[in-house]
Amino acid sequence: MKLIQINSNCYYFSGPVNIGYIHQEESGMIVDAGIDSQTMKKVLKKLDGEGLPVTHLFITHAHSDHYGGGSYLQQDRTVYTFAPYYEEAILRNPSIEPLYLFGGNDPLPELRNKFLEGNSIFVDEVLQEGAYERDGFNFTTYLLPGHSYYQLGLKIQDCLYAGDAYFSEEQLHKHKIPFLTDAHLAIQSLYKLKGIQVKGALPGHGEYEEDFHDTVDANIAYYHELIHMLRAYIExxxxxxxxxxxxxxxxxxxxxxxxxxxxxxxxxxxxxxxxxxxxxxxxxxxxxxxxxxxxxxxxxx
Ligand SMILES: [Zn+2]
CATH class of the missing domain: 1.10.10 (Arc Repressor Mutant, subunit A)
Incomplete structure (x- = not known):
């Protein structure tokens, strides 16, 4: 995983699931934790090697590829953990994801795998949409539902860590039918993304872009096409x-x-x-x- 610097404070580890990092003097915040402990070990090794501190963790939403490495991080370091309202319930009780996917029945053992369920993590502070000042970090969170119930994007130092509110074009075509919980809300969140004033944005899957509006538009067009095809079939x-x-x-x-x-x-x-x-x-x-x-x-x- 390559550590890429976005600006004087913001970085990310580029990988199948991006992991953000914000450096603020003696503090350092990891944004999303990757899928497992192996991934987090690599992240910590690299940050330690660069002399970058790790004191905080921010989770955008409760999908295991974004929080699965969190449990290892919390065992290895003392981190203050932020999580969105509602998503935090799943982070503390990760079997809720296989449970809801299984329509509310007790999930079969094969559904309790690392792709659907990570180890539980502690949440120190539950966040809503708003502006926050915490331990030297000044940031704004944006409610971006549609991919998960209460996903929060994080705007800090003119950079938006968008979680899975949008995907790179390559990822859209790779996933074919991208995972959403509500396409109507997802499209509203995409328009909302375009109104956020930042120098650039990083999706959970894809590269950091200054001109991310074209990619967001590609997401809107892709979802509209899917909805159109679905409607044609029902008709x-x-x-x-x-x-x-x-x-x-x-x-x-x-x-x-x-x-x-x-x-x-x-x-x-x-x-x-x-x-x-x-x-x-x-x-x-x-x-x-x-x-x-x-x-x-x-x-x-
Ligand atoms: Zn996700």
Whole structure:
């Protein structure tokens, strides 16, 4: 993992999941903790080698690839940990993620893997959206829901650590159906990102960019296209079950899903795009023959 300097205070470790770092005199804040202890060990080794302190941890949202290394960090160092409201409940009780993906049933053992569930971490301070001054760090948090319930972006020293509020174009095409919880909210968050005054932004997956608005626009366009394809399918079928919508979208995007955990993630993702159509009142639903089915609402464009 390469340590890249953005400005006099802001850095990031470039990797499959970026890890941010902000240096403030005798303090240093890690932004997201990577997926596991191995990743965090490498981060700490590099920071120690550069003589950079580690005193704080900020988690953008409770997905294990962003907090899985947090438990090791907290065992190895004394860090003051910030986490968003609501997400903090999952960070303290990580089995909630496999639980909600499994529709509320007790998750099967195979779902309790490091991709869905990291080790629990301590949270010292729960944050909402707002401006904060803590131990020499002055920062603003932005509520950016849609990828997770209460994700917070972190603006500090003219740099925005955006978490997974947007993805690089490469990542969008790699994921095919990017994981969202609510595509309507995700698109609103993307427009909100464009209104934040910063010199540049770093997504959770992708590179730091000064001109990140083009990438944000590509995210908006990508989600609109997905929603459009979904709507066209429902229109063609007239009445179609949730299960068939999930299968159709995964087929269209040529997604390889042979594990239950992957299928559950795509089921949630596809449902996020259905939710956008429901919120836009383009699509309606009912329970028909014991199935959750969708149809195009009359009189809608
Ligand atoms: Zn995420």
């Amino acid at each position: 063609e079928e007239e009445l179609v079950s949730h299960e068939d919508v999930v299968a159709h979208m995964c087929t269209m995007y040529q997604i390889k899903v042979d594990q239950l955990s992957q299928w559950l993630l795509f089921r949630t993702a596809v449902t996020a795009y259905i939710i956008a159509l429901l919120k836009q009142e383009q699509v309606g639903y009912k329970i028909h023959d014991y199935r959750w089915v969708f149809y195009i609402k009359e009189g809608e464009a």
